[in-house]
Amino acid sequence: MKISEVAERTGLSIPTIRFYEKSGLCPFIERGPDGKRRFSTTDSDWLALLASLRATGMPTAEMRAFADLYASGDSTVPERRAALLAHRQSLEDRQAELDLCRTILDQKLKKYDDIMKDQT
Template structure:
């Protein structure tokens, strides 16, 4: 997916995104998703544009952005171009949070690498101490 068509059921979108139908409905209810078109029977019909938006929401989730901030961002997008500055500020703040978390993770990785190196050398140290005894 996308497969050349531009209308997808909630189950198809759930399968494609890995999100549950419940989560997709919740995103719509809290204002994180734009209005989703409905078929004549009332069934949700997602578009490729909706899939693109969900991909962005997925990336925002991975940044650790709070749901309230994601909803705020979605609201700003719906309000139009005059909200560019606010959107920019929100995304810049999120980027700084991500950079801070990356730095923390790099420090944590360095500690793990140090400990792994100790354990990797442990059998050789143990073997030397046994042969010299």
């Protein structure tokens, strides 16, 4: 698979994919004899996972650690599991934060509605 295809599939931009590779977030991309990157579906899936983690706020340093574990083989599965569980927890924390803010907004909105009603 070409980089452009992976970009399309993952939603990451081409520069971002290269940047991720250089940052060690996916240091296993093969190259053709022409020097161009050749992505397997595994690579593409990995990048899609990264995109998903990134989009939900995982810092690149953490993704880097996760990638290092990934590169070290199956023996690191428990650690990887722990990392994903931790991120899952952070998602829930974040959702709680969003819920709280939504409540606050709804109160504010209600106030605005009252003001607008009074003015009629």
